Amino acid sequence: MEFIDQLSGVLSQVRAKRPLVHQITNYVSVNDCANIVLAYGGAPVMADDAEEVVEMVSIASVLVLNIGTLNSRTIQAMLLAGQEANARGIPVVLDPVGVGATRLRTDTAQRIMTEIKLAVIRGNASEIAVLAGEIAATRGVDAGSTAGNTMLLGQELATRLGAVVAITGAQDIITDGCRTILCDNGHPLLTRVTGTGCMVSALVGAGVGVTEDYLLAAAAGLVSMGLAGEYAAEASSYGNLGAFRSHIIDFIGNIAPSHILAGARIHVHA
Amino acid sequence: MEFIDQLSGVLSQVRAKRPLVHQITNYVSVNDCANIVLAYGGAPVMADDAEEVVEMVSIASVLVLNIGTLNSRTIQAMLLAGQEANARGIPVVLDPVGVGATRLRTDTAQRIMTEIKLAVIRGNASEIAVLAGEIAATRGVDAGSTAGNTMLLGQELATRLGAVVAITGAQDIITDGCRTILCDNGHPLLTRVTGTGCMVSALVGAGVGVTEDYLLAAAAGLVSMGLAGEYAAEASSYGNLGAFRSHIIDFIGNIAPSHILAGARIHVHA
Amino acid sequence: MEFIDQLSGVLSQVRAKRPLVHQITNYVSVNDCANIVLAYGGAPVMADDAEEVVEMVSIASVLVLNIGTLNSRTIQAMLLAGQEANARGIPVVLDPVGVGATRLRTDTAQRIMTEIKLAVIRGNASEIAVLAGEIAATRGVDAGSTAGNTMLLGQELATRLGAVVAITGAQDIITDGCRTILCDNGHPLLTRVTGTGCMVSALVGAGVGVTEDYLLAAAAGLVSMGLAGEYAAEASSYGNLGAFRSHIIDFIGNIAPSHILAGARIHVHA
Numbered sequence: 001m002e003f004i005d006q007l008s009g010v011l012s013q014v015r016a017k018r019p020l021v022h023q024i025t026n027y028v029s030v031n032d033c034a035n036i037v038l039a040y041g042g043a044p045v046m047a048d049d050a051e052e053v054v055e056m057v058s059i060a061s062v063l064v065l066n067i068g069t070l071n072s073r074t075i076q077a078m079l080l081a082g083q084e085a086n087a088r089g090i091p092v093v094l095d096p097v098g099v100g101a102t103r104l105r106t107d108t109a110q111r112i113m114t115e116i117k118l119a120v121i122r123g124n125a126s127e128i129a130v131l132a133g134e135i136a137a138t139r140g141v142d143a144g145s146t147a148g149n150t151m152l153l154g155q156e157l158a159t160r161l162g163a164v165v166a167i168t169g170a171q172d173i174i175t176d177g178c179r180t181i182l183c184d185n186g187h188p189l190l191t192r193v194t195g196t197g198c199m200v201s202a203l204v205g206a207g208v209g210v211t212e213d214y215l216l217a218a219a220a221g222l223v224s225m226g227l228a229g230e231y232a233a234e235a236s237s238y239g240n241l242g243a244f245r246s247h248i249i250d251f252i253g254n255i256a257p258s259h260i261l262a263g264a265r266i267h268v269h270a
Numbered sequence: 271m272e273f274i275d276q277l278s279g280v281l282s283q284v285r286a287k288r289p290l291v292h293q294i295t296n297y298v299s300v301n302d303c304a305n306i307v308l309a310y311g312g313a314p315v316m317a318d319d320a321e322e323v324v325e326m327v328s329i330a331s332v333l334v335l336n337i338g339t340l341n342s343r344t345i346q347a348m349l350l351a352g353q354e355a356n357a358r359g360i361p362v363v364l365d366p367v368g369v370g371a372t373r374l375r376t377d378t379a380q381r382i383m384t385e386i387k388l389a390v391i392r393g394n395a396s397e398i399a400v401l402a403g404e405i406a407a408t409r410g411v412d413a414g415s416t417a418g419n420t421m422l423l424g425q426e427l428a429t430r431l432g433a434v435v436a437i438t439g440a441q442d443i444i445t446d447g448c449r450t451i452l453c454d455n456g457h458p459l460l461t462r463v464t465g466t467g468c469m470v471s472a473l474v475g476a477g478v479g480v481t482e483d484y485l486l487a488a489a490a491g492l493v494s495m496g497l498a499g500e501y502a503a504e505a506s507s508y509g510n511l512g513a514f515r516s517h518i519i520d521f522i523g524n525i526a527p528s529h530i531l532a533g534a535r536i537h538v539h540a
Numbered sequence: 541m542e543f544i545d546q547l548s549g550v551l552s553q554v555r556a557k558r559p560l561v562h563q564i565t566n567y568v569s570v571n572d573c574a575n576i577v578l579a580y581g582g583a584p585v586m587a588d589d590a591e592e593v594v595e596m597v598s599i600a601s602v603l604v605l606n607i608g609t610l611n612s613r614t615i616q617a618m619l620l621a622g623q624e625a626n627a628r629g630i631p632v633v634l635d636p637v638g639v640g641a642t643r644l645r646t647d648t649a650q651r652i653m654t655e656i657k658l659a660v661i662r663g664n665a666s667e668i669a670v671l672a673g674e675i676a677a678t679r680g681v682d683a684g685s686t687a688g689n690t691m692l693l694g695q696e697l698a699t700r701l702g703a704v705v706a707i708t709g710a711q712d713i714i715t716d717g718c719r720t721i722l723c724d725n726g727h728p729l730l731t732r733v734t735g736t737g738c739m740v741s742a743l744v745g746a747g748v749g750v751t752e753d754y755l756l757a758a759a760a761g762l763v764s765m766g767l768a769g770e771y772a773a774e775a776s777s778y779g780n781l782g783a784f785r786s787h788i789i790d791f792i793g794n795i796a797p798s799h800i801l802a803g804a805r806i807h808v809h810a
Contacts, residue, residue: 236790
């Protein structure tokens, strides 16, 4: 079967299975991350305290950890939930927001990578470079430039962790170390709304909750968000950011296999 | 006076008195809960720390407790604020989000029900069944199905606590144990946007802040949200979720007694 | 150069320099505060824990402290970040949300004013009156009325602290104690959406991050938000609050020097 057909199959499965996506995330984009999972067809739950995350993750289809606004309480919750997820075979997705900007973020991401088996890591080029051990001049939570070859760093990280690495940017890279998919969907306006990176990680999580082919699940999430950006840019006259944000959710709520079949601009890296 | 006339009177009083609605709530829908109270005509304040909630609730018209994302800090704040509200005769509304999904939620809801006199509890059928002591297979924060008769459970809970119980679903049930109102307003798209349950509890809170007839206040909140869902579904072409969410706020900001008189689909259960 | 030309120059500099605006803020409007900074041309980062704020603020252009939902963890983070900002010459903006409503807010604002050198304080008339030592009947986070002369209180506070004081209301007042600017832009609907005050403080922060003329930066932020309110009121048919909120972000994302030159209604107080 063609890869593009399989991508649209992830979407169909999300709608059919309605995965429960447990997210422990930041207080900036938490509402958007819940709404985009609902729009995609999943069911979000955002419990973030150590007193309840172990129980909550045990009934979830997938766990998404996002380090956008960390504190000692939520770090503890992330580690406990991640360990329980591992013990139960529930897949875990990591969004290492702003890693490299502070010691707390770098140490926490490192600790999560060491103590928890991850299914997918979704970040921008700077964040992935930091995780891959490169020195990157991360500027807050922005996507900075990196000296190294982003694709190679992603492939190395994927191989080292046995996880899929999904790197968003002008051209997205999704790799498990062996297979590498490149995706050209998206729009620059996605960088002008907060939390679009967090939202794509949430979509990846929903996909990971319904298929064991995490490369496929990650690609489906990135293609879906890319198509949403293209649609929303046009629908908002290429510049109304409030409308753009709302149209992202409109599109994800209505996305059908036909949109992916007609619009996905992906190819397998030779 | 007809019940439907009284409903529209709640709305008029909210606009006239502008109740200060103190909400201690979750970090997912907190912004929506503030905005919908403002749109309805109330004034929201969201202080959630033990160091200030006692003072803040003392100047409020009503307190709304929502257990959507609990932690030890906010649990303490809820209990302190609730006790102070009781001492001052300020009514308290509880939204037991996801109760039954974890021990922390169930214990906290139980503790609130035991230690604080409640004016209204607003939940879905699963949540009310858990509170009523039934075993319900709550699935995260979703509305699950319950074996028992939802109306009977609600009536028993209302009688036991001396509170109004408002149960949202395809058909809403509002009961004080003696009188029971059924409401058919609403739209399925309300289940595809996060926090619509929290928002209806916030509207109930605003109503409770202006009248001692809590059954009426609760019914006014549920009818208003139901009408908003119906309007927003049509205004968003029955499927654009970003637009739908925005139109909910549009409608609540513009709702007039005439909308309730023309659109409310309620009847008293015989 | 005309003051109005200088105002539009602030906007151009925000777009050219893309200041990193570190905000430690409340959980109600945090998403809006991030999005409006992005729309204006800045880069937001919202780290709020003592374990990372010192590092984060050291790479920021400006620090914005907002006391809308305080707790002991975030108070500590605000003080540490503020002291580090002072040590590095990074300007600090304070939004004293609801000061006067509780002892915690009043004490925290007082402590911030005592321990941290501020560039700008942005509040409503009640909040500024409290800070200026007047007794104001602050009603939650609302703008209440004050007995004193708001302009004089603002000028005294500005002189005492060596900071710019920006007071939003039907007529905005921006003063450094010597120069005082009055601004008539804005629309009453801005009071019917939560967080518009927080958002204008975020815009002020972005301006303060690119120019040492804090009076100018503050005026640019207030004029921009005022113009956004005027645009959004018209674009949302003067009453659709969901649409109004979205159009605020549309406008700030598209605001150009020409909008300020054509629309600013400001004059220097004689």
